[in-house]
Amino acid sequence: MNPVKVGLLGLGTVGGGTLNVLTRNADEIARRAGRGIQITHAAAKQYDPSQLIGLESVEVTDDAFSVVENPELEIIIELIGGYTPARELVLKAIENGKHVVTANKALIAMHGNEIFEAAQQKGVMVAFEAAVAGGIPIIKAVREGLAANHIEWIAGIINGTGNFILSEMRDKGREFADVLKEAQALGYAEADPTFDVEGIDAAHKLTILGSIAFGIPLQFEKTYTEGITKIEPQDVEYADQFGYRIKHLGITRKTETGIEMRVHPTMIPRRRLIANVDGVMNAVLVKGDAVGPTLYYGAGAGSKPTASAVVADVVDVVRMLTTDPENRVPHLAFQPGKLVDLAILPIEEVETTFYLRMQVIDRPGVVAKIASILAESHISIEAIQQKEPNEGDNTVPLVMLTQKVIEKQLNKAIAEIEQLETVFGQVMRIRVERLDG
Amino acid sequence: MNPVKVGLLGLGTVGGGTLNVLTRNADEIARRAGRGIQITHAAAKQYDPSQLIGLESVEVTDDAFSVVENPELEIIIELIGGYTPARELVLKAIENGKHVVTANKALIAMHGNEIFEAAQQKGVMVAFEAAVAGGIPIIKAVREGLAANHIEWIAGIINGTGNFILSEMRDKGREFADVLKEAQALGYAEADPTFDVEGIDAAHKLTILGSIAFGIPLQFEKTYTEGITKIEPQDVEYADQFGYRIKHLGITRKTETGIEMRVHPTMIPRRRLIANVDGVMNAVLVKGDAVGPTLYYGAGAGSKPTASAVVADVVDVVRMLTTDPENRVPHLAFQPGKLVDLAILPIEEVETTFYLRMQVIDRPGVVAKIASILAESHISIEAIQQKEPNEGDNTVPLVMLTQKVIEKQLNKAIAEIEQLETVFGQVMRIRVERLDG
CATH class of the missing domain: 3.40.50.720 (NAD(P)-binding Rossmann-like Domain)
Incomplete structure (x- = not known):
């Protein structure tokens, strides 16, 4: 075709x-x-x-x-x-x-x-x-994925520039104007930042979200819009002392008297997942009567x-x-x-980093011996810690993080370590993923 | 019809x-x-x-x-x-x-x-x-919403029972077997918990995710499956000391040598959003080459x-x-x-809680006067804090959280407060949302 x-x-x-x-x-x-x-x-x-x-x-x-x-x-x-x-x-x-x-x-x-x-x-x-x-497929999620629900409300971080500024203000106690300049230098904010920092861009998006949530015609002119330009570093700090974070949210909610459509700085409990969405990332929290709260997170802008x-x-x-x-x-x-029939790797062939925990005798040379077995197997150690000794015996837990290693190679080294007289029982191993690659 | x-x-x-x-x-x-x-x-x-x-x-x-x-x-x-x-x-x-x-x-x-x-x-x-x-529309997100992407990997918390157990072990330092019993009492775990805690249920789901991510036939038998039964409280603690959390993840990744398909306990950096998904909730992190990382969060089970x-x-x-x-x-x-033409509420009609900050003279009776104006307007105060005095003058920042109030009612009270001789400049107000309703 x-x-x-x-x-x-x-x-x-x-x-x-x-x-x-x-x-x-x-x-x-x-x-x-x-x-x-x-x-x-x-x-x-x-x-x-x-x-x-x-x-x-x-x-x-x-x-x-x-x-x-x-x-x-x-x-x-x-x-x-x-x-x-x-x-x-x-x-x-x-x-x-x-x-x-x-x-x-x-x-x-x-x-x-x-x-x-x-x-x-x-x-x-x-x-x-x-x-x-x-890039977040939020329209599809609301229009199709949540089609069974009576949507109760949506709250979203839907402007990356504003979120970057508020994140920096919180992390470093900086002033709004100061961070805005940096955002402009980094290309996160336009030379004229009005659309972003005054909430107009977010209001455009919220207008769309409100309509698909509640089945109402698009009415941008009725969406309340308030920017983040008046937020002071002390507000960010005091919010934190109350257990909150300040985010620039678009909120739409169905109430008995009508639909709320509003974009403004909002204090939200910092233990909520969405309160921990930082930098230029976006996230939309949708509350449906059947599904409960669902959150959609990803890059909200960029090429x-x-x-x-x-x-x-x-x-x-x-x-x-x-x-x-x-x-x-x-x-x-x-x-x-x-479809293609790509090989599925046996776990022995998977390469990853590992956390290892073993119980060893608290005596000079023990750690050196274990390290040398790992070195001979070409396994690099990223971190190693000897913990507090167990009560009542002379053993201590030894924990470490390795660098990347093919699993069968690690298994061989561990088998050797478990043979040592100075190591008790089995070596506990947990795979480690940084989830940033 | x-x-x-x-x-x-x-x-x-x-x-x-x-x-x-x-x-x-x-x-x-x-x-x-x-x-x-x-x-x-x-x-x-x-x-x-x-x-x-x-x-x-x-x-x-x-x-x-x-x-x-x-x-x-x-x-x-x-x-x-x-x-x-x-x-x-x-x-x-x-x-x-x-x-x-x-x-x-x-x-x-x-x-x-x-x-x-x-x-x-x-x-x-x-x-x-x-x-x-x-309830998370993850199939739709991957099959349709991310159809432009070469998917690089997916990592998901896709078994709520296992996540509940690991969350409790971390929060309270409890033993696996102990928490499992509670999960069974709460109805989060079956009488025979094998499918959940040994990762079989997660492996079923991961098999499906891997196939829709990479376009390969479903091959459950090749998915590596390891449970969480061997995780000890000390592993949870040591992971934390390294800056990590232990989650039971399903991971599928495309590598040069083949497709990884594996369910096992995994240590992940605790600053990642997905590391903060607790209790019975699910979340799936998908990395696409165009969109970057996206996360989908919600209830993974239940009626x-x-x-x-x-x-x-x-x-x-x-x-x-x-x-x-x-x-x-x-x-x-x-x-x-x-479509229905529901009324959109003007912001003055919206009911919410507020953070208020004002600069007041540091003198007895000032706070009482402000509190009485709020009380007369039927605005309840949830928390009030007088902060450290400003250097060089005799004023202090006074901050408070109100209970729910209709905005126009608050505006009236604030106008009155701003008239007081003991209050300087304007009252800063930030709306507060708990996002739990």
């Missing part, structure tokens, strides 16, 4: 990331989607070819309207941002019978009702997972994370175009004919 | 929860799905009618095969568990052209390849979101949380049966004609 041809509007941070992800993961994505996906046309006023992979097969123009008019294209990805001309381009693409994927939260929050109506009339999809919380959500939406469209509705999502994510 | 008729196999914990959620949230679910969903037939050997809502419109039989043979039913929900007769029932339902929703991790991990092939041949859906991590996932799958099937593929998931989660 020929690849689905896609037009891309915008080759900036997210547009470039989308082209790169689609190019780099092309095979794997096609195995999932059931068909190749090819960006053949793109529109951009200016772009940096050195940052783009796969640009050679893309025809680039500075006329975005020529892309949405191109009859070859089945899907348009809108990554220009802002209201105009994004609205006109999206409506024109829909009018031309094209499916639309967008990351444009401002556009959806402000003109979503109009755009969705046009799409329904025309029978095309408009997908916008990337508009809220970047590749946002591209992840954009391309997931494109895959959704392509699966719809390509497969029967019953087989829309393959059981094992990849199309049935496209 | 007539409701979709559904047959339910099993009226135990999850089966009962499914009936209850479908009954209680019937209207809201129909507004999302585009059509009513009615359980008309159920099979159960024994059940407790006092725990079931909506049972009056269900025909209950003890012959499960009669349900899967019933030509009226379009969807079968299998919640019996185990291999037999679940496998035979599911295959028969597929043969009869019915869509199947199951929460049966053992069945999918062991017989999924066979079941999926039968479903593809017959053109029916087999959905199993509830099989992994209960209503598991029902949440089962019913979400049923909604998926019904949306497929009922709407055009382009309109499968409504833009705002609810069908276009089924």
Whole structure:
């Protein structure tokens, strides 16, 4: 089957990331989607070819309207941002019978009702997972994964810039203005940071979350918006003394009198998982009546994370175009004919780091002997600690962390150590994962 | 349109929860799905009618095969568990052209390849979101939300019983056997806890996660499984001294030599979000090459949380049966004609608790005056603290937490407080949310 041809509007941070992800993961994505996906046309006023992979097969123009008019294209990805001309381009693409994927939260929050109506009339999809919380599939979670629930409330850290600033203020006792400057230098905040620090960006996203939670029309103008510019270091400190942290939250809740829609600095108990989401990361906490609280965490912005959500939406469209509705999502994510029989490693072949605990005689030379057995097996020790002696005998627990080692190699060394007269019983071993790779 | 008729196999914990959620949230679910969903037939050997809502419109039989043979039913929900007769029932339902929703991790991990092939041949859906991590929509996240990514690894706390035991061991320094007994008394662990504490249940789930992450056939027998029964309180303590926590993780990773599939106790850095997932809660950390790390957290078991996932799958099937593929998931989660125009509350009408900070003269009677203004406005104070005096003047910061109050009521009181000669500048206010309601 020929690849689905896609037009891309915008080759900036997210547009470039989308082209790169689609190019780099092309095979794997096609195995999932059931068909190749090819960006053949793109529109951009200016772009940096050195940052783009796969640009050679893309025809680039500075006329975005020529892309949405191109009859070859089945899907348009809108990554220009802002209201105009994004609205006109999206409506024109829909009018031309094209499916639309967008990351444009401002556009959806402000003109979503109009755009969705046009799409329904025309029978095309408009997908916008990337508009809220970047790479976190929160739209899918709420619209589909939690469809059984009466949603009670949603509270989200949905602006990474604001969260970075508040995290730094807390960690280092710094002033707002000072951290903002650093965020700008690091590229986390725009030269004009108003949208982020005054909560407007978060309010766009919250407007969307509130609508999909409660089934109400999008009403950005009714969302209360308050920024973080007035938070003082002393507030951060006093909050901590009360057992709280200050986060810039978007909150929507259904009450007996109406729907709350509000973005503002919020003190939350620091023992909550969401209170520990720091730096530029996003997280959304959703309370459903059946499921209880669920949390979704990940990168809320950035080139590749946002591209992840954009391309997931494109895959959704392509699966719809390509497969029967019953087989829309393959059981094992990849199309049935496209599974691969990769070897599954026996545990002996797995490489990891280890915690080891053994009970040894408290006597000079014992530790040296154990260390030398490990060294002979080419096992490096990262940390070693002799603990307090056991009462009533002359043995002590010896614990250590190794560096990475293939398990069968460790097993051999441990067998040798367990043979020593100075070591009692078996060596306890627990695998260690840093979960940062 | 007539409701979709559904047959339910099993009226135990999850089966009962499914009936209850479908009954209680019937209207809201129909507004999302585009059509009513009615359980008309159920099979159960024994059940407790006092725990079931909506049972009056269900025909209950003890012959499960009669349900899967019933030509009226379009969807079968299998919640019996185990291999037999679940496998035979599911295959028969597929043969009869019915869509199947199951929460049966053992069945999918062991017989999924066979079941999926039968479903593809017959053109029916087999959905199993509830099989992994209960109410957390992790299957949907990996199969759809992260479809753009090359998945690098997944690490999950996917057995609540084991996590409860390890959390208690850490918090209270207790022994494994001791906590296990409590977990059994609380109903978190079965009388025979083997499946949970030896990691077999987690291995079933990990097998499924590995397959959807990497596109490999299900191979439960190759998943390495090690339980938590040998963990000693001293290991928990020593891990903490190294900056780690011990969690029972399911880990699958793609390496150059093959796929790792392993369930075992694992030491992870305690600053990771997933290290702070305690009690019976589940969480799955997924690392994609584009999106980076994402985490999904929620209840991994229990009647209503598991029902949440089962019913979400049923909604998926019904949306497929009922709407055009382009309109499968409504833009705002609810069908276009089924949005409601609920009032959005102005911020002045929102009720919440507040942190207040004000700069006051350090003199007897000042605090009493402020407290009396709040009392007259019927605002209760939960905590109040006078901080260290500022250097160089005779003022001190006064901070407090209020109890719940309607915002406009608070505003009035604050305006009065700001008029006092003993209070300098404006009163800082930050809303407080406990996020536990």
